[in-house]
Amino acid sequence: MRLISLLALAGLLVSAPVSAQTLETRVTGLEYPWSLAFLPDGRMLVTEKPGRLRIIDESGLVQTPVSGVPEVFYSGQGGLLDVVLSLDFETDGLVYLSWSGGSAGDNTLYLGRGRLEGDALVEFDVLFEAMPHRRTDVHYGGRMAMIPAEAGQAATVVMGVGDGFDYREEAQNPGTHFGTYVRLGLDGQPAQRVFENSAPGVISIGHRNPQAVVYDATNHVVWSHEHGPRGGDEINELSSTANYGWPITSHGVDYTGALVTPFDTYAGIDEPIHVWTPSIAPAGMALYRGEMFPEWDGDLLVAALIPGDADVPSGHVRRVELDAGQVVGEEVLFGEIGARIRDVRVGPDGAVWLLTDEAEGRLIRVSRD
Template sequence: MRSIISVIIAGMLMTSAASAQTLETRVSGLEYPWSLAFLPDGRMLVTEKPGRLRIVDETGLVATPVGGVPDVLWSGQGGLLDVALSPGFETDHLVYLSWSGGSVDDNTLYLGRGRLQGGTLVDFEIVFEAMPHRRTDVHYGGRIAMIPAEADAPPSLLIGIGDGFDYREEAQNPDTHFGTFVHLLLDGQPVQRTFEQAAPGVISIGHRNPQAVVHDAVNRVIYSHEHGPRGGDEINILEASSNYGWPITSHGIDYTGALVTPFEAYAGMAEPLHVWVPSIAPSGMALYQGEMFPEWHGDLLVAALIPGDAGVPSGHVRRVDLDDGDVVGEEILFGEVGARIRDVRVGPDGAVWLLTDEADGRLIRVSRD
């Protein structure tokens, strides 16, 4: 049923009226930026894949990168990836980073944290290491979602981990971290074991290359998305103990044109909320709950690296229109940027912020005219 809905929606794509928003480049000269986070004092943190964490203030890009950042493996799709603030940042000042580390022949995804003091991360420590290591430099995942404390649970986090490309069959094996989401306490200890003999923290399996995870605290829903092969990019509702199918199920085909699998669905495996064929290579994602664009309230904003069926020259953003949890339409936004969009975030004032994935990367603010 979901795949039928996706086909119907493909005929409902809308392109936004350019007059509805103002796009302003606030910073340029970022080298392959990957993620951003908003500090309580109005500044921003931005990761650059070669291994730099940058501060953006009201004057622009601070010249000196943040100190204390771990060494990264900048190769292929790896490097310094996500940045997220602790739910208690205003008192603990903890900044979390994900990155690929090691050598080309022996590397993995790491998660670590340090206290931001001035322009340095102090007491930085690794709190999680995906196991086993791999010999590839692609399909790391790495996106983080913080989950604030609730009445019945302490604060925690989720991180998505890719299948390493050459290890796709391991995405069906909960004994490894390949192709999984992991649920951790803020100190890196696993929250729960949802599969027998699972690797620490694994709560879901069957993922290919997760690129975003978003916590909807109001509705207590977690959305994730991931790259398919050639076609078959997915949005999923993430639930503990679920198997999302890869590589047994997929709506895409291999890059060679061969079938990865004959199955788009399979008994006992979760079906996606939404599928893109052709691929749009989704990257960042945000749940819009601001006041600047009230017509977008409750919708997902999905950054895309490539056009897909959008009719734009490069990347863009898809507004995925949600109605009571169902996808009822899409709108193509910001195709005029003319670049791969690596991340999309909603600022404290409801403005939307974009990062472009390029050697001279840009930080763009989108506001209401």
């Protein structure tokens, strides 16, 4: 069991000086952008929730939407969500997407892939469909991470699936995909079965609304985070067969102020390594590896949609300092942007890239002065 870190209460939360960084808006006018991936030739792929996949060149020119993207159910928190490249993209050209599909009364989370040829996705296949379907348009999850082949195991993709809000009790049932992480082969086939009679691919349960998952190739660790209700946002070290508690345990309360559960710990439940109360509404997350900001190496950068304390009036990024897998410090970054931050990514040169969650969303590059 891991100890929970409540660093803000211990006085370890600090605001970062902005003099060391240059924030440059590269693109404006993106409609609720959600995710970003870097192509080997210097261009970028950006998803927009209404269902568009954009190619952006190095100069910031936004190209017409890529064709061949699946039709999405764009409502509430649903739409076109994550985009990640194949581990062998330079040879196979494969792009993986997650999205919500269906209708208001019958929808779910999907994962699929197609090959990028010019400005089109061709031979697109649906690889995964979360079951059962739901009638809500919130708590989809949808973030993915590619896990390379190691220790005799083939390469896989890990994806979080939300509890659908109205189905939170199902997060304790491995026989559904509600409130789980799944691990799949690159062709969508379940990589392993770790719970008896589990739904295909399920490797962990007890999640509320998972919003990020990243793989640390140096330490062979998978980090994830998720939204709590009112308070209780979590960072977890993700492992197979684990139960992360929701809704048996939580460090937050319901939006009405009522208790969801009287327990913040419980026998057999894996505890988070870090909790935010009040909530910061964590969104995308990146593990920093790069030479541009060497003091951040090995730390998590967490996009935040809402303020987490009175001194931060808007969305921002939290730098979560890790030491031997434990949280030892936390820093507020980029609050001066004045917008909800939906995604944070580390570019090939070590620069940090941000997407703002707005109708006129921005793509922002952060570099060293």
